[in-house]
Amino acid sequence: MAAPVHPATHREVRLTERTDGALTPEHFTVADAPLPVPVPGTVLVRNRVMAVTAAMRTMMGSAELPMPSFVPGRALWGAAIGEVVEAPGGGFAPGDLVRHDLGWREYALVDAARARRIDPDALPDPAAHLSQGVTAWGALVHHARVRPGDTVFVTGAAGGVGSIAGQIARRLGARRVIGSTGSARKAEYLVKELGYDEVVLRGAGPIGEQLRRAAPNGIDVLLDTVAGEQLAAALESARTGARFALVGALSAQLGEGDGIVAPVELDAGLIVSRRVSLRGFSVRDHPDLVQEWTEEFGRGLRDGTLIFAHSRLRGLDQAPQALRELIEGGHTGSVLVEL
Incomplete structure (x- = not known):
């Protein structure tokens, strides 16, 4: 069987420097990076859509946080949904949809234990799995x-x-x-x-x-x-x-x-x-609630009793702008970026 054909490089959004002030385009750069090479226990994922949240703003500042901060010169991260393209072991197969935490890049090398398989029929729009x-x-x-x-x-x-x-x-x-x-x-x-x-x-x-x-x-x-x-x-x-x-x-x-x-x-x-x-x-602290909510959300979306309020921008280049607009109050509901 022929090996999968992928690009040699992909793009990712990096933080250029920490800031406690207003975010500007200069605080981000879109850079080319070598495509990650999967090894047993990991999955290579082609990201399809990612979430942008206000909590990301705090991770760009100088304050000490109870979670890792973004590091200048490295790609940002956040919730994303993508398609598995390679899975050398770990229980996944090419074509599986997964949710993981390595957004802000076109391809992600994800620890198989940190990827959650998504049932493509659970919600009318797979992007709704990024709802908060x-x-x-x-x-x-x-x-x-x-x-x-x-x-x-x-x-x-x-x-x-x-x-x-x-x-x-x-x-x-x-x-x-x-x-x-x-x-x-x-x-x-x-x-x-x-x-x-x-x-x-x-x-x-x-x-x-x-x-x-x-x-x-x-x-x-x-x-x-x-x-x-x-x-x-x-x-x-x-x-x-x-x-x-x-x-x-x-x-x-x-x-x-x-x-x-x-x-x-x-x-x-x-x-x-x-x-x-x-x-x-x-x-x-309650990962068991994800399935419970997905079932409730799916019923509500299908019968029209729940609305997934969100803004959706297209293209990785738009992600920094999406975050700036979110912080400035420019969006209602969840903010998603399609890659």
Whole structure:
């Protein structure tokens, strides 16, 4: 059998230098690199689509993080879906679709243990496997345990997590779903398309005052992707027994903090007197939820009860621009780049 024919080189996006300031085109370079050579225990993957997330911004700065930072001169990485083109052992075969964490390049040499095979029929669009909905699902179903009649507040509601979180909350029986975002255009989309009842608008006055008007009887559940002022405001509006699921700290990217630190003062008296529970949530601790969410997401996409809100750019060259636009608030939902 003839050996597979592949190009000798492929392209990848590299970080040129760390920065804590605004991202510019000069912080990235698209470079040619030798095509990786697979060995037993690895798979060579031709990437088809990759995700761009706000968390990547923190990995380009100088702050110490609980996860590896991007390294100047090396390719960035992130969630991607691709087609296996070579698999010398490891249980994969050419043609398999896999999800892995080596995006930002045309070809990836992936440890077979770190590649997850994707059923091409599980979702109507394979790119939807890059949705961040599993975070929203796990946080709302298994951490905050949304109940029928609850009032739910989702911060960063127009982002990859928030754009699906409001839909999930409604699916679980929430009586009222409130989101926060940074633009009137996104607020309109959240209400008209994604099922939010009302939106708190960052920059349109104190968040606490807006939230009290939107939820005069208080909130039962918070799904927080932002932290900072919005977390404090949510606590002020918390009803007795409120459940808070914290999944991110995007206020750090919005200029309120440093790195992933989003400083905020919380009233311990309110936490105690109202018996508010605050729990952090990460899908990394619950990999079993991926299949559960995929089944739920597939049903919802096919019957039209769930929407995969996303922006899609074409071409590896567009990835740096996609990240800059995301940080600047230019996209709604997940941000994907087709390679």
